Amino acid sequence: MTDSAHHLPRRAAVVVNPIKHVDVDLRALAAKVCRGEGWEEPLWLETTKEDPGQGQTRQAIDEGVDLVIAAGGDGTVRCVAEELAGTDVPLGLLPLGTGNLLARNLDIDITNPEGALRAALSGTERKVDVVHITVDHAQESHVFLVMAGLGFDAALMGDTRDDLKDKVGWLAYVDAGIRNLPGKPTKTRITIDDGKPFVRRLRSVMGGNCGKIVGGLEIFPGAKIDDGLLEIMTVAPQGRLGWFAVLAGLLRRGKGKDPSIEYFQCRSAEVQTTEPQDIEIDGDYIGKGTHLLLRVYPNSLRLRMPYGPKDPAVLVSPEP
Known part of the structure; x- marks a missing residue:
C-alpha cells in the first residue's frame, strides 16, 4: 500500500432510524462533525420497517466504510451489531431511543448527539462480547x-x-x-x-x-x-x-x-x-x-466509546 493510501480520509456510515425525532438536523450535524474530525462526508442510510438495520449495514460494509454509527434506539444498535460482529468494522453509537441501554453502560451522554458522534469517530475502541x-x-x-x-x-x-x-x-x-x-x-x-x-x-x-x-x-x-x-x-x-x-x-x-x-x-x-x-x-x-x-x-465486536474512566462493572480493564 502506498503512503498516500494511508492518508486517505476515512469515511463513516450512519445507519439511522428516521422515526426517532430529535431537535437537531442529525444529517447536517454528522457531516459537520465528520469534517471537523478529518473524515469524509458520511454515508447516510435510513432504516425501514421491512429492514431495521441489517441490510443498510451490509451495504455500508460493501462500500468499504471505516466505521458504522448506529443512530437510533437499542433495536437499531442490535441490528447493526448483528452484521458487524466478526468483521473488522467498528460500531459507534448515536443514541436516539428511550432506553439506550448500551449507551448508558458505556457512559455516552444520551442528551449530547454531537459528543456521541465525536466519541464514535475518535474515542477509544474495545473488543467486546456479543x-x-x-x-x-x-x-x-x-x-x-x-x-x-x-x-x-x-x-x-x-x-x-x-x-x-x-x-x-x-x-x-x-x-x-x-x-x-x-x-x-x-x-x-x-x-x-x-x-x-x-x-x-x-x-x-x-x-x-x-x-x-x-x-x-x-x-x-x-x-x-x-x-x-x-x-x-x-x-x-x-x-x-x-x-x-x-x-x-x-x-x-x-x-x-x-x-x-x-x-x-x-x-x-x-x-x-x-x-x-x-x-x-x-x-x-x-x-x-x-x-x-x-x-x-x-471479543467479536469492535466498539467505540468515550475516553475516560469506566464503571468497572462494564469492562474488565477500565482505563484510568
Missing part, C-alpha cells in the same frame, strides 16, 4: 449486547405504551411493569453450560452481557461486556409480597440465598418452558416462545 440467541430452535440466531429475557420482563417491554414513552421516557416502563406484576410462574428447565439441567417455577429468566438498565438499576452485578461470560438471572417471587423479595435481592446485588432471585455465570445456557412465554431481545419484544439457547462469542 451473545447469540436462538428462539425455538430456529435456523438463524439473533445477537444482543445488553440483555434478553423470557417472561415478565419481556411482557413489560411488549406492553409499554409508545405514546407514554414519548411523554415521560423510561418511566413508561414502570407503568407497564406495575400492570404486569400479576401472573403465574411457569415450570422452566435450565441448563448452564454442560451441567445437569435443573427445574424452577419462574416468572422470568434473563441473560445479560452488561449490568445496567433504565434508571441506573444494575440487575447483573459485576457483569462485564468483555469478559467472555454470560450472566443468567432467574426471578421467582413467592406469594403476595414476593416482588418485595425480588427487589431486595436486586438491591443486595445478588448476595444472599433467597430463591426469589438466583444468578449464574456461564458461556452458554438453554432455557425450556412448558408454556409459551413473552420474549425480548435488547428491549425489542419479538413474540412468544418456549425455548432459548444463548451462547457468548467473546
Whole structure:
C-alpha cells in the first residue's frame, strides 16, 4: 500500500432510524462533525420497517466504510451489531431511543448527539462480547449486547405504551411493569453450560452481557461486556409480597440465598418452558416462545466509546 493510501480520509456510515425525532438536523450535524474530525462526508442510510438495520449495514460494509454509527434506539444498535460482529468494522453509537441501554453502560451522554458522534469517530475502541440467541430452535440466531429475557420482563417491554414513552421516557416502563406484576410462574428447565439441567417455577429468566438498565438499576452485578461470560438471572417471587423479595435481592446485588432471585455465570445456557412465554431481545419484544439457547462469542465486536474512566462493572480493564 502506498503512503498516500494511508492518508486517505476515512469515511463513516450512519445507519439511522428516521422515526426517532430529535431537535437537531442529525444529517447536517454528522457531516459537520465528520469534517471537523478529518473524515469524509458520511454515508447516510435510513432504516425501514421491512429492514431495521441489517441490510443498510451490509451495504455500508460493501462500500468499504471505516466505521458504522448506529443512530437510533437499542433495536437499531442490535441490528447493526448483528452484521458487524466478526468483521473488522467498528460500531459507534448515536443514541436516539428511550432506553439506550448500551449507551448508558458505556457512559455516552444520551442528551449530547454531537459528543456521541465525536466519541464514535475518535474515542477509544474495545473488543467486546456479543451473545447469540436462538428462539425455538430456529435456523438463524439473533445477537444482543445488553440483555434478553423470557417472561415478565419481556411482557413489560411488549406492553409499554409508545405514546407514554414519548411523554415521560423510561418511566413508561414502570407503568407497564406495575400492570404486569400479576401472573403465574411457569415450570422452566435450565441448563448452564454442560451441567445437569435443573427445574424452577419462574416468572422470568434473563441473560445479560452488561449490568445496567433504565434508571441506573444494575440487575447483573459485576457483569462485564468483555469478559467472555454470560450472566443468567432467574426471578421467582413467592406469594403476595414476593416482588418485595425480588427487589431486595436486586438491591443486595445478588448476595444472599433467597430463591426469589438466583444468578449464574456461564458461556452458554438453554432455557425450556412448558408454556409459551413473552420474549425480548435488547428491549425489542419479538413474540412468544418456549425455548432459548444463548451462547457468548467473546471479543467479536469492535466498539467505540468515550475516553475516560469506566464503571468497572462494564469492562474488565477500565482505563484510568
